[in-house]
Amino acid sequence: MARTTPHEPAPSDDRPLYGRIAALLLDELRDGTIPPGERLPGERHLAAHFQVSRETVRQALELLRRSGLIATDRRGSHATLPGLPVGAQGTPVFPLGARSADPSAVDLATVTWEAPPPEHAQALGLAPLRPTLVHRYRSATPDGRSLRTAVTSFSAVALAEVAELARYRGRADGATPAQLRRAYDWMRKAGLCLHHRDSISQADASSMRVTRRVHDQYARPLEITDLVVDAGRDALVYEFTLPAAG
Structure with a gap:
């Protein structure tokens, strides 16, 4: 203020x-x-x-x-007023790379409080079957030509440090829409320096998978995302904005 x-x-x-x-x-x-x-x-x-x-x-x-x-x-x-909050300039929109470039694409995002996939739990240092906040995202054009899906699991550190994320536990029913576009901005405002590491692999004959791991300046895991893109019909584009020096 x-x-x-x-x-x-x-x-x-x-x-x-x-x-x-x-x-x-x-x-x-x-x-x-x-x-x-x-x-x-x-x-x-x-x-x-x-x-x-x-x-x-x-x-x-x-x-x-x-x-x-x-x-x-x-x-x-x-x-709790409705509306699109203003994001910080240069902060990537979450989930990064998951939105189709096609303006006709429709996206849907929800959150659940559940045990994450085993590989996610291991990457985040969570005990087996320990629940956490899991975000699911789907972006598709009406004709089905462009489809992207992303599943993100957040760590206990992220939920403890970022109040805006922690508040979603109470509405994590898997049905209520939950766009977390400002998740990375919230992390930065909480004093966390974000390091992204993406691994790209072939998911199947027509799709590719991007596995993203994000940790902070203390090497503590914050989130892991599995993003699957229809590689045959869509392009995966990452766009970054870096402020000029001085």
Whole structure:
């Protein structure tokens, strides 16, 4: 929340102070100052930001919570407004390389809380049959010419360090749509430096498989993805943007 100028609700506004603060906070949620899905700053920060007491902030948050505009768990409160959050410039979109270049392609993504494939568990250092967050992604054109599927398993480290990922455990029913486009941005914001290693192999006569392993600056595994692409009809393209030096 970069804006630091004092907030002064109109004198004619007869709502209680906490209602006015809730409206101001809602404006910031809607204009993207606090992106959808992001954790809200703490009560102390919000109190200083709006120049009110923490009790007033607490009442404003409760008002928004009752309206279904924010949700609160053990890690704090976060916005639940619909919309596409703004990603950090240069951060790859998750799952990297899984989206077809065809604009007519339709994608579907869900998450489950389950034991990952054995090879994933081994790569992530998970005990056999220990459940974790598993993301499944499918992108296909209406005529079936372009098909890509990806299965990603996240490590215990990723779920412990990245609050935005951990929150998905509560909705990991395998049916609710769960786009994690900003997963790598969330990891970076959590202070993790990401190292990607991709291995490409032939899946079968018409498809190729990309196995991606991502770890942090301490060599701790964060996620492993198996991406399968129809090699005969589609091209696998990786695009990176690197900021200029200085």
